[in-house]
Amino acid sequence: MRRNKIDEKEFSDINITPLTDVVMVLLLIFMIASPFLIVGAFKVKLPKATTAESVNNKSIEVFLDSSNKIYLDNKNITMPELLLQIQLKLKINPEQSVIIKADKEVFHGNFISLLDELKKAGVTKFLIGTSKKEQ
Structure with a gap:
């Protein structure tokens, strides 16, 4: 059988429309899902104080959230x-x-327990994190 030139042209072109559709759908899925994939994110609502000061030194930050989970270095x-x-x-x-x-919702006893354990570990200088209250 002999092929004519029309048949050869038909098979030589690659149709990328389905590939483009798949890539666009995947891109859309990742764009929608990415805000929910933030790793290590935790929420701590600090109590507000009018006398709050900013600290510029390199201190170790320990977070205690409202469900009493402890975080160090965002983990x-x-x-x-x-x-x-x-x-x-x-x-x-x-x-x-x-x-x-x-967190401002943490029970006082849980905060004191954390403080006590840190003292046992050898910490001598403590700072309590607050956010600045607008006057």
């Missing part, structure tokens, strides 16, 4: 892991302070 961490990490950081710089940023 959820258990109490024994926190104490180990704090001890390692204090070996490098013993004068380093720790800022405790606890």
Whole structure:
């Protein structure tokens, strides 16, 4: 059988329309889903204070959220892991302070327990994180 030139032209062109459609759908899915994929995001509503001051030094920040989860370096961490990490950081710089940023909904007893455990780990300088209250 002999092929004519029309048949050859038909098979030599690649149709990229389906590929473009698939790529556009995938792009749209990633654009919609990406705000929900933020890793390590946690929400801590700090109490407000009119006398709040900003701290410029490199302190260790420990977060305690409303469900009593502890975060260090934007990662959820258990109490024994926190104490180990704090001890390692204090070996490098013993004068380093720790800022405790606890959610305003955290019970006072849970805050004190965290403070007590940090003292046992060797922390001597504490700062309590607050946000600036507008007067």
